[in-house]
Amino acid sequence: MxxxxxxxxxxxxxxxxxxxxxxxxxxxxxxxxxxxxxxxxxxxxxxxxxxxxxxxxxxxxxxxxxxxxxxKAAAFPRQKSIREFDFDANPNIDAAVIHTLAKCEWVRKGLPLCLIGDSGTGKSHLLIALGTEAAMAGFRVKYVLATKLVNELVEAADEKQLTKTIARYGRVDLLCIDELGYMELDKQGAELMFQVLTEREEKNSVAIASNESFGGWTKTFTDPRLCTAIVDRLTFGGNIIETGTDSFRLAQTRARNERKDAG
Structure with a gap:
């Protein structure tokens, strides 16, 4: 017609x-x-x-x-991109590896990612930047501080909303947990974190940034068996990026101050 x-x-x-x-x-x-x-x-x-x-x-x-x-739904605390990252300032990080991760095949396969290193070495920058790449590629992403996640889970347990809260964190394609290792968790907090990771195991990706090497995680997860199980879930089949111990953020600040003094 x-x-x-x-x-x-x-x-x-x-x-x-x-x-x-x-x-x-x-x-x-x-x-x-x-x-x-x-x-x-x-x-x-x-x-x-x-x-x-x-x-x-x-x-x-x-x-x-x-x-x-x-x-916006991912709730990143600030904008960070791969393009902005100074790979020359931290030779511990392989640019080729990060650009490969930015293609998000690991998220598609539901694999974990661990960024391990001291403060100022670029862990959070890379965590947010790779999470942003995943969101742009069409994946559902959620960013959360480890302390905030545990506090939310404890409150949900007290209010008998734990199953619903764990399911909500289980639905996103990529869960980015920042600053893991900065605090010691009691038995309840550690077990609740373990439940979230178990809910996501071999289905959806988890990416974490931690200032502690895996050997030091017993300070956060004081139960040795639970600590071993959590490390296993966060490393099996995944990528581990060690960002080193030298703070390039501190080095950059010192360099700026030296230039000001010289001027």
Whole structure:
């Protein structure tokens, strides 16, 4: 069946486009139509080419907005990217390995990632940057401090909401746990953390950043058997990135101060 030709004037056509875009929820076509139409006329684009440009613009913008929503839902404390990371300042970190991880195949396979090193060596930067890459690739991501996660689990247990809370953390494709190893957990806190990791085991990825080597995790998880089980869940089949012991953040601060003094 041939579509009815309405014989609209230019002004009427613009009004119709505006109304149709509102009704069909096509905000990008609505905002960019005039610009794309002008370019199409200048380049003598075919009708099919013009239609393709309009639809692709809408699709691209929707993909961008979805990425922004996923990044916002992840609740990262600040923006960090792989591009901004100074690999020259920390030779312990292999840029090729990080760029491979940024492709998110490990998230697709549900594998873990551990970033181990002292403060100022780039652990949190890489954790947030790789989590952001996963969100942009279409995965559901959640960032949380280890202390906040444990406190939330303890409160959920007290309020008889533990199953619901663990299930919520279990649903995301990548759970990023930062600052693991900065505190000692009591038996309840350690067991609750273990439940979250067990819920995700071999299904969805966990990425952690810790200032303690695995041998020092007994300070956080004081039960040796539970500590061993947690280490096993966070390392089996996964990637371990050791960021070293020299704080390049401190080194950069000292260098800036030296330049100020010299000036």
């Amino acid at each position: 041939t579509a009815k030709r309405r014989g609209l004037t230019e002004q009427a056509a613009d009004t119709a486009i505006e109304g149709a875009c509102k009704a069909l929820r096509l905000p990008t076509i609505r905002s960019q139509f005039e610009e794309i139409a002008t370019d199409a006329a200048k380049t003598q684009m075919t009708y099919r080419g013009f239609l393709a440009e309009l639809l692709l613009a809408e699709c691209d913008d929707r993909a961008r907005r979805r990425s922004e929503r996923r990044i």
